Amino acid sequence: MYTMADPDWGVAAYTFRNADLPRTLTEQDGLYTLQVRGNGEPQTEIVDSISRAHPGGDTERWLADLASPEVALLTLTITEAGYRAVGDGTAIDRVLAGLRERHRAGGSPIALVPCDNLPGNGEVLRGALARAAQDEPPGFRSWLGEHVSFVDTVVDRITPATTQDDVATAARLTGFDDHAPVVTEPFSEWLLAGEFPLGRPAWEAAGARFVSDLAAYEQRKLWFLNGAHTLLAYTGPVLGCATVDEAVRHPTLASLIESWWDTAARHASLPAGDLADYRERLLRRFSSRGIRHHLLHIAVAGSQKIPARILPVLRAERSRQRLPEPAIAALAGWLIHLRDRDVVDPRADELVTLARAADGARRVLSAVDAALADDRELVTTVDDYVDHLRRSVL
Ligand SMILES: NC(=O)c1ccc[n+]([C@@H]2O[C@H](COP(=O)([O-])OP(=O)(O)OC[C@H]3O[C@@H](n4cnc5c(N)ncnc54)[C@H](O)[C@@H]3O)[C@@H](O)[C@H]2O)c1
Numbered sequence: 232m233y234t235m236a237d238p239d240w241g242v243a244a245y246t247f248r249n250a251d252l253p254r255t256l257t258e259q260d261g262l263y264t265l266q267v268r269g270n271g272e273p274q275t276e277i278v279d280s281i282s283r284a285h286p287g288g289d290t291e292r293w294l295a296d297l298a299s300p301e302v303a304l305l306t307l308t309i310t311e312a313g314y315r316a317v318g319d320g321t322a323i324d325r326v327l328a329g330l331r332e333r334h335r336a337g338g339s340p341i342a343l344v345p346c347d348n349l350p351g352n353g354e355v356l357r358g359a360l361a362r363a364a365q366d367e368p369p370g371f372r373s374w375l376g377e378h379v380s381f382v383d384t385v386v387d388r389i390t391p392a393t394t395q396d397d398v399a400t401a402a403r404l405t406g407f408d409d410h411a412p413v414v415t416e417p418f419s420e421w422l423l424a425g426e427f428p429l430g431r432p433a434w435e436a437a438g439a440r441f442v443s444d445l446a447a448y449e450q451r452k453l454w455f456l457n458g459a460h461t462l463l464a465y466t467g468p469v470l471g472c473a474t475v476d477e478a479v480r481h482p483t484l485a486s487l488i489e490s491w492w493d494t495a496a497r498h499a500s501l502p503a504g505d506l507a508d509y510r511e512r513l514l515r516r517f518s519s520r521g522i523r524h525h526l527l528h529i530a531v532a533g534s535q536k537i538p539a540r541i542l543p544v545l546r547a548e549r550s551r552q553r554l555p556e557p558a559i560a561a562l563a564g565w566l567i568h569l570r571d572r573d574v575v576d577p578r579a580d581e582l583v584t585l586a587r588a589a590d591g592a593r594r595v596l597s598a599v600d601a602a603l604a605d606d607r608e609l610v611t612t613v614d615d616y617v618d619h620l621r622r623s624v625l
């Protein structure tokens with residue numbers, strides 16, 4: 232959507248696992264409908280920035296694109312877990328293969344732009360590629376260090392998975408029989424920090440902002456938005472809520488969210504006025520009836536999200552001897568999820584076994600933070616909160 236603001240640029244899009252989506256997009260000339268849903272009738276826009284769409288398995292094409300000096304940058308949206316996966320066929324492995332090809336073909340510089348919800352996502356990607364490249368020849372490794380730029384980003388726009396109803400609505404609104412529409416909210420923020428050695432689209436024409444340091448914005452978004460989503464994703468289903476908008480209307484969860492934001496605000500870096508505006512707007516965004524954002528879709532890969540979103544605030548509170556209820560609730564809800572649900576997480580097997588042990592709270596905490604696992608008062612409180620949450624259902 233941002234790239235559409237600059238007609239000089241286009242996107243060659245690759246999926247990782249999904250072979251149907253590139254086929255669908257190719258059949259409709261790369262066009263798709265963006266359905267923006269506020270509280271009234273959805274607004275629609277046809278996005279035309281995808282020039283080509285390919286399945287990730289099209290290795291020859293991928294390597295040729297990455298080798299081409301016409302390609303100035305690569306954005307990645309591969310989930311938090313995608314940066315952690317190592318070995319053949321992983322996203323990091325494929326990016327490294329592409330960069331190797333680029334180096335061989337003359338070594339034009341390139342910017343890598345990760346768009347996943349991780350603190351310091353540019354640095355996370357740099358670290359993952361450096362680890363994957365440790366046995367590569369020194370010439371290639373020094374090229375990676377000197378000619379590949381890592382751009383930090385914060386992407387802030389709630390965009391749930393597309394449903395069959397969304398497909399039907401898109402067709403009704405536009406007359407275009409689109410099989411790959413995207414539903415989103417009116418709010419949109421994209422912040423970036425880093426260098427683009429071969430240039431970039433004029434994304435600022437569509438509202439992107441380029442800043443020198445993203446840390447405070449990352450913290451605001453990951454703690455306030457994603458932290459609240461994580462809290463709701465693990466507690467909401469226990470209390471019978473299926474979506475974010477249902478959860479923020481549930482009195483217990485609504486008060487947990489407010490309490491989470493009060494707690495996070497005590498430790499956040501941005502000025503209080505900025506945080507107050509952000510949370511006021513967040514409440515409206517979460518309450519929107521136009522967006523059906525399923526909690527169980529958000530409740531994946533807790534092991535990658537809780538350490539970045541909940542634990543920094545919890546540690547800061549524990550250092551002041553406080554036991555913040557919303558952070559305890561998030562951990563208790565996560566334990567219940569690990570015990571009762573089908574768990575999707577790169578550490579699922581390990582975590583499910585730990586959670587189902589007699590001292591599950593301590594063991595699960597030890598898998599994400601050894602010091603917190605030694606905090607007996609915290610562990611007991613999480614255990615008690617599991618019972619409290621379960622009793623709340625009756
Ligand atoms: N949807 C949103 O509201 C939103 C907003 C801001 C940021 N994000 C970030 O984008 C990420 C993806 O969200 P989405 O809504 O597009 O999800 P999605 O499920 O629609 O897409 C995830 C994509 O990542 C790929 N993937 C999954 N696991 C992977 C792995 N281990 N390695 C490589 N690729 C993998 C999938 O094949 C798929 O193409 C989120 O995890 C989040 O960090 C999402």
Ligand SMILES: O=P(O)(O)OC[C@@H](O)[C@@H](O)[C@H](O)[C@H](O)CO
Nearest residue numbers: 348386387388389390457460529
């Ligand atoms: O899988 P996650 O938790 O990183 O993301 C799920 C949602 O919280 C997320 O997609 C938000 O909608 C998004 O981060 C809003 O900008």
